[in-house]
Amino acid sequence: MTALTPPPPKPARLNPADVIRVGGSGLRSRPMRAFLSALGIALGVAALLGVVGISASSQEELNRRLASLGTNLLTVTPGKTFAGGTAHLPDQAVEMVAGIDAVESVSAIGETDANVYRNDLVPKAETGGISVYAARTDLPETLGIDVVDGRWLTAATARYPAVVLGPEAAERLGVFETGPDVQVWLGGRWFTVLGLLAANELAPELDSAALIGWPAAKEELGFDGYATTIYTRVEEASVTDVQQLLGATANPQNPNEVEVSRPSDTLAAKHAADDALAGLLLGLGAVALLVGGVGVANTMVISVLERRAEIGLRRSLGATRGQIRTQFLCESLLLSILGGLGGVALAIAVTAAYAGYQGWPTVVPLWAMTGGAGATLVIGCLAGFYPAVRAARLPPTEALAAT
Known part of the structure; x- marks a missing residue:
């Protein structure tokens, strides 16, 4: 087997x-x-x-x-009326623009007809090319404004005769420091210099300007309260879309009387x-x-x-x-x-x-x-x-x- x-x-x-x-x-x-x-x-x-x-x-x-050059910054300014006169933006223009979904921040300034001098002895004809603007307290957030000396306007100081000077304006006025005793003659009365600004690439017009609070401008200078420039920061992907909406949003009744800046060339770059x-x-x-x-x-x-x-x-x-x-x-x-x-x-x-x-x-x-x-x-x-x-x-x- x-x-x-x-x-x-x-x-x-x-x-x-x-x-x-x-x-x-x-x-x-x-x-x-x-x-x-x-x-x-x-x-x-x-x-x-x-x-x-x-x-x-x-x-x-x-x-x-x-981004620091303002690739997503758009500005809104009043244009001309149908008759050729200067238009103005509605009182609620800033709030209406802020309601757009893609808007990250918005602020504004309003031009006044006041002049500013180092003292009350300077001839009125020598303005030094310095513009006086009413400014909202949230302006630094939108434009990235830096204060090199002193401080920016707050809800409290914006109601009183206090002024913040751009770098060129401060140089022309001979103001190099801030303090309770440092004053300039603005709109026929003394304003205390609250702060001095650094140069700003996004809004160079502010370098040669004197900025005061919105309430103080109405009380002291007879400011009409209309914004002359609205600065708008927008989500970068939506710049072109928001640009097309800004005119009708800022002035719904007369969108043709609004001028909106085109997107920055830097955005394309x-x-x-x-x-x-x-x-x-x-x-x-x-x-x-x-x-x-x-x-x-x-x-x-x-x-x-x-x-x-x-x-x-x-x-x-x-x-x-x-x-x-x-x-x-x-x-x-x-x-x-x-x-x-x-x-x-x-x-x-x-x-x-x-x-x-x-x-x-x-x-x-x-x-x-x-x-x-x-x-x-x-x-x-x-x-x-x-x-x-x-x-x-x-x-x-x-x-x-x-x-």
């Missing part, structure tokens, strides 16, 4: 924890090689993210500078710069990613080829081809994860250091971090898959002969 031959035992299956442990053992057994390989991957990722981060920080600084820098980021990022991918592939190919003897030994002890592939794919992914995380941290540090040195805001786009790390994992997987498959197909005797 012929004895039955028992079937060969099935190879043990590797659960996920075993796969990670086996993959990690390959890294632990050669710590220096693993460190250098992870360093190569990290440098590739850091090159990608560093290029993108520094370029994005530079772009953010450019956008911030362009900003959009062009955004498009150009976006293309630059994509190009540089693709090149850096290609370089990093080549480094990852080279590292994994060499790693697998150096361990052909180990592969042959494991095959002779019963490991299947699938287990060999899984082991080296896991090792490749672990190596990529370590290198990817290290590269992200290194890129953030380099970008922050360079941006800080240049005085720029630090910007490392989230899409770049996730994309760079994700692409490294994909490249590491692909780079480790081919040599793992090739090594797994070697007969155990041929693999052991590689020693």
Whole structure:
């Protein structure tokens, strides 16, 4: 009677924890090689993210500078009536403009017919070209006005004879400091100099102006209360749409008697710069990613080829081809994860250091971090898959002969 031959035992299956442990053992057994390989991957990722981060920080600084030039500032002024006379804006024009959804902030000034002098002995004909405006207390929020000495008008001081001078007006009047004893002759009475302004690029007309509170202008100067210029800050994406609405909103009864400024040319320049820098980021990022991918592939190919003897030994002890592939794919992914995380941290540090040195805001786009790390994992997987498959197909005797 012929004895039955028992079937060969099935190879043990590797659960996920075993796969990670086996993959990690390959890294632990050669710590220096693993460190250098992870360093190569990290440098590739850091090159990608560093290029993108520094370029994005530079772009953010450019956008911030362009925004300071008033890319989203629109002005509303009264035009001419049908008969050719000077029109005026309604009393509620500022509040109606503020009701537009895309408007971020709004303020106004009103021109008076008063003159200002250093004292009451200066001839009235020598006005010095200084205009006197009634100003709303929220004007600095819209125009980004900076006070270099003293303070701006408040709800309390706007009711009293207090004045804030633009830099050119202060120079012409010979006023270089503020204080309760520093006064100018304005509209036939003394006004205390409350503050001195810095030059303003958005509203250069204020540099040679004397600004007083809206209530004080009505009480002391007989101001009629009509705004002559409404400054409007708008959401950048809605500048063109809001421009078309401002005339009818500021003066619903006579929209043809309103003049609205066109969007700043700087806004078009900003959009062009955004498009150009976006293309630059994509190009540089693709090149850096290609370089990093080549480094990852080279590292994994060499790693697998150096361990052909180990592969042959494991095959002779019963490991299947699938287990060999899984082991080296896991090792490749672990190596990529370590290198990817290290590269992200290194890129953030380099970008922050360079941006800080240049005085720029630090910007490392989230899409770049996730994309760079994700692409490294994909490249590491692909780079480790081919040599793992090739090594797994070697007969155990041929693999052991590689020693």
